[in-house]
Amino acid sequence: MVRTRPIEPPTAPLTDGTVTLRPRRESDLDALAEASHDPEARRWLDDEPMDEQARRTGVARADEAWRSGTAAPLTIADAVTDEPVGMINLQFCSDTEATIAYGVFPQCRGRGIAPRAVRLLAQWALSDLKLEQVILEADERNTASIRVAEKCGFHGLGTRTETVGDSAQRSIVVFALRDSSTG
Numbered sequence: 001m002v003r004t005r006p007i008e009p010p011t012a013p014l015t016d017g018t019v020t021l022r023p024r025r026e027s028d029l030d031a032l033a034e035a036s037h038d039p040e041a042r043r044w045l046d047d048e049p050m051d052e053q054a055r056r057t058g059v060a061r062a063d064e065a066w067r068s069g070t071a072a073p074l075t076i077a078d079a080v081t082d083e084p085v086g087m088i089n090l091q092f093c094s095d096t097e098a099t100i101a102y103g104v105f106p107q108c109r110g111r112g113i114a115p116r117a118v119r120l121l122a123q124w125a126l127s128d129l130k131l132e133q134v135i136l137e138a139d140e141r142n143t144a145s146i147r148v149a150e151k152c153g154f155h156g157l158g159t160r161t162e163t164v165g166d167s168a169q170r171s172i173v174v175f176a177l178r179d180s181s182t183g
């Protein structure tokens with residue numbers, strides 16, 4: 001099942017005073033395109049690196065994802081300078097569940113940016129979009145991402161095996177966060 005409704009972006013940027021999540025802007029695209037080629041991002045994220053065409057259409061594609069209700073892509077920005085420091089996205093599986101994906105620019109890692117961004121977006125999805133749960137999936141070797149899940153209070157649902165290419169297999173740890181008010 002896929003989501004059947006468009007998603008309205010947050011009426012005001014989501015912020016905790018250190019990071020801000022806001023819709024993607026034209027001025028973010030050079031930094032997002034450069035970061036999409038980072039070897040760690042390539043290793044752990046399914047997204048293709050952004051070529052010139054993807055860079056040119058980056059804002060239009062993000063807007064279309066919100067309109068169609070397939071995904072909710074946002075830029076993670078420094079709350080003080082408004083400079084982009086990463087990206088975060090919700091990919092909707094249905095009207096009640098979405099998978100969260102994120103990346104922080106290499107030079108900004110290790111400062112707790114991803115946990116802040118994940119907490120903000122997951123709480124917005126559970127409270128404003130009324131999702132039942134947010135799913136986070138990480139390769140079992142991606143210790144940095146698994147730490148993000150743990151720091152944000154996600155609980156482990158289990159591990160599944162995924163086939164990559166013709167035969168290689170990888171283990172994916174699946175986490176979930178549910179609305180604490182509903183248990």
Ligand SMILES: CC(C)(COP(=O)(O)OP(=O)(O)OC[C@H]1O[C@@H](n2cnc3c(N)ncnc32)[C@H](O)[C@@H]1OP(=O)(O)O)[C@@H](O)C(=O)NCCC(=O)NCCS
Nearest residue numbers: 040041044102103104109110111112113114138144145147
């Ligand atoms: C996973 C990722 C988003 C974490 O973002 P972050 O803002 O650096 O998160 P944190 O600062 O909380 O650090 C998380 C862990 O990263 C590791 N880490 C710390 N400093 C680091 C650095 N300078 N560079 C890389 N990893 C670092 C540590 O294991 C840390 O855990 P700890 O706080 O228990 O020591 C980031 O490493 C990244 O963009 N990786 C590539 C894309 C990716 O893997 N996305 C997730 C796919 S599921």
